[in-house]
Amino acid sequence: MIRIIILGGSFGGLTAALELRQRLGPDQCDILLLAKDDRFVFIPSLPWVAIGTRTLEQISFPLAKTLKRKTIRFSQQAARQIDPAKRLVHTDQEDHHYDYLVIATGHRSANEAVPGLGPFDGPGHSLMSPPEVLEARQSLKDFLLNPGPLVVGCAPGASCIGPSYEFAFAMDHLLRHRKIRHRVPITLVTPEPFPGHFGLGGVGNTRRFVEDALEKREIRYHTSAVVSRITSTAVELADGPKIESCFSLILPPLAGVKAVTDSPGLANAKGFIPVDEYYRHPAFPNIYAAGVAVAMAPVAPTPVPVNFPKTGGMTEQMARAVAHNMAADIQGGARISKDLFAECIMDMGDTAAYFKAEPVRPPRNVARMAGGKRWLWAKKAFERYYLWKARRGKTFAAGWGW
Ligand SMILES: Cc1cc2nc3c(=O)[nH]c(=O)nc-3n(C[C@H](O)[C@H](O)[C@H](O)COP(=O)(O)OP(=O)(O)OC[C@H]3O[C@@H](n4cnc5c(N)ncnc54)[C@H](O)[C@@H]3O)c2cc1C
The missing domain is CATH 3.50.50.60 (FAD/NAD(P)-binding domain)
Structure with a gap:
C-alpha cells in the first residue's frame, strides 16, 4: 500500500x-x-474576527x-x-x-525582522494567525474605549499586503459608525512603491482605485516605507518620521x-x-x-x-x-x-473591490478591477459557501469569491 x-x-x-x-x-x-x-x-x-463581526468558531470547523x-x-x-x-x-x-x-x-511570521512587531513579542498587533487575531480583538476593545492615532501596514519584505488595506478600511468604517473617527488619525505604511501594488505590480487600475479610496477616507499613507521599530507610542520609519500611534498593526515578512x-x-x-x-x-x-x-x-x-x-x-x-x-x-x-492566476475581493468596510490577474505575473491576458457593494455581498456569500463546501469535503473550483 x-x-x-x-x-x-x-x-x-x-x-x-x-x-x-x-x-x-x-x-x-x-x-x-x-x-x-x-x-x-x-x-x-x-480581519473580521479582529474587528468583532465574526467569531473563530463561525469561520472554522x-x-x-x-x-x-x-x-x-x-x-x-x-x-x-x-x-x-x-x-x-x-x-x-x-x-x-x-x-x-x-x-x-x-x-512563520518573521517578527524578528522589525523590533516590536508583536503581538506576543512586542507592542504591535497582527492578523496572521488565530491567536494573534484574538489578541488584536481584545486590544481593539480597549483602544475603542480610549481612541488615538492608528497605524496600519506592512513591514519591508511582507507578501500578505491585502489584509493591511482591509483592516485600515474596516477601521475607518467602524470608527465613523461609532462617530469617533475624528479622534483617530489613520496612517497606512507600506513597502509597496505605490498603493494597490499588492506584490503583483498592480493589477489594471488598482493604483488609482486604491489611492482614491485612501484619500476619500482621509487615510494618510507612506509608500516605499521601511518600518524600523514599533513602540507602544509610535511606528518608526528608517530615514523618515516617527508616526505617533497607540494601536499599531504592521504585518510581518514571512518565512x-x-x-x-x-x-x-x-x-x-x-x-x-x-x-x-x-x-x-x-x-x-x-x-x-x-x-x-x-x-x-x-x-x-x-x-x-x-x-x-x-x-x-x-x-x-x-x-x-x-x-x-x-x-x-x-x-x-x-x-x-x-x-497561476490571482482573484481577490478586498473588503473596504462599506464596499469592496474585486480584481483578477491572469496570469499572475505581467504581462497579462486579464487585468481587471471593479468596485461596489455587490462585491462585499459576494465576499460574504463566498465565505459561507466555501465553509459549507469544505466542511463536506467537496473540492470543486470556486474562483470568484477570493
Ligand atoms: C489575514 C489574512 C487575510 C487573507 N485574505 C485572503 C483573501 O481575502 N483572499 C485570498 O485568496 N487569500 C487571502 N489570504 C491568504 C491565504 O489565507 C493563504 O494563501 C492561505 O491561508 C495559505 O494556505 P496554506 O495551506 O498554504 O497555509 P496556511 O493557511 O498558513 O496553513 C498552514 C497549515 O499547516 C499547519 N502546520 C503548520 N506547521 C505545521 C507543522 N510543523 N506540522 C504540521 N502542520 C503544520 C497548520 O496547522 C495549518 O493547517 C489571507 C491571509 C491572511 C493572513
Whole structure:
C-alpha cells in the first residue's frame, strides 16, 4: 500500500488531500494528514474576527470528521523535522514513514525582522494567525474605549499586503459608525512603491482605485516605507518620521515553518520550498509542496522589498496540480503545469473591490478591477459557501469569491 503524508490542514493541505482521494481510492493508497491545528480556519475572514463581526468558531470547523468521511486519516501532530533520505516525518509523538509527501505548512511570521512587531513579542498587533487575531480583538476593545492615532501596514519584505488595506478600511468604517473617527488619525505604511501594488505590480487600475479610496477616507499613507521599530507610542520609519500611534498593526515578512528550516536540503534560506513547474521538489521527486510554503520570486524588484503574495486561491490551484501530478506519478499519466492566476475581493468596510490577474505575473491576458457593494455581498456569500463546501469535503473550483 502506498503511503502518502500531507503536512498542513489549511487551503493547501486539505485541498490536496481531498483531491488525491478523488483520484486514488483507499485500496490504492493510505492518506494521512498531519496538522498542528485540529481545525480548518477560513483565514481570509480573520480581519473580521479582529474587528468583532465574526467569531473563530463561525469561520472554522474540525478537520477530523470531514477527513474521516473521505477515508483520510488525520492526526493533530506538528512535524518537527523531515528526513527526505529515509522518507520519514518526525513529530514529538512518533515517526511516520511516507512514499510521497505533500508539504503545505504555510508560514512563520518573521517578527524578528522589525523590533516590536508583536503581538506576543512586542507592542504591535497582527492578523496572521488565530491567536494573534484574538489578541488584536481584545486590544481593539480597549483602544475603542480610549481612541488615538492608528497605524496600519506592512513591514519591508511582507507578501500578505491585502489584509493591511482591509483592516485600515474596516477601521475607518467602524470608527465613523461609532462617530469617533475624528479622534483617530489613520496612517497606512507600506513597502509597496505605490498603493494597490499588492506584490503583483498592480493589477489594471488598482493604483488609482486604491489611492482614491485612501484619500476619500482621509487615510494618510507612506509608500516605499521601511518600518524600523514599533513602540507602544509610535511606528518608526528608517530615514523618515516617527508616526505617533497607540494601536499599531504592521504585518510581518514571512518565512518557512521551523520543521522545514530544520530539515537539511529541503528549503531555501528563508525556509520556503523550491519546486519545479509541477510543484515537485527538484532534489526529492516524491516530495511536493503547495501554498505559502512554496518559494516564489517577487513579481518585479521594488526599491523596498515586497514579496510574492501566495493567496488562498493560488494555494488551491497549486494543491490541485499537486494532487493531479502525484496521482500521475503513482498510476501513470501526464503531469500538468499551469500558470497561476490571482482573484481577490478586498473588503473596504462599506464596499469592496474585486480584481483578477491572469496570469499572475505581467504581462497579462486579464487585468481587471471593479468596485461596489455587490462585491462585499459576494465576499460574504463566498465565505459561507466555501465553509459549507469544505466542511463536506467537496473540492470543486470556486474562483470568484477570493
Ligand atoms: C489575514 C489574512 C487575510 C487573507 N485574505 C485572503 C483573501 O481575502 N483572499 C485570498 O485568496 N487569500 C487571502 N489570504 C491568504 C491565504 O489565507 C493563504 O494563501 C492561505 O491561508 C495559505 O494556505 P496554506 O495551506 O498554504 O497555509 P496556511 O493557511 O498558513 O496553513 C498552514 C497549515 O499547516 C499547519 N502546520 C503548520 N506547521 C505545521 C507543522 N510543523 N506540522 C504540521 N502542520 C503544520 C497548520 O496547522 C495549518 O493547517 C489571507 C491571509 C491572511 C493572513
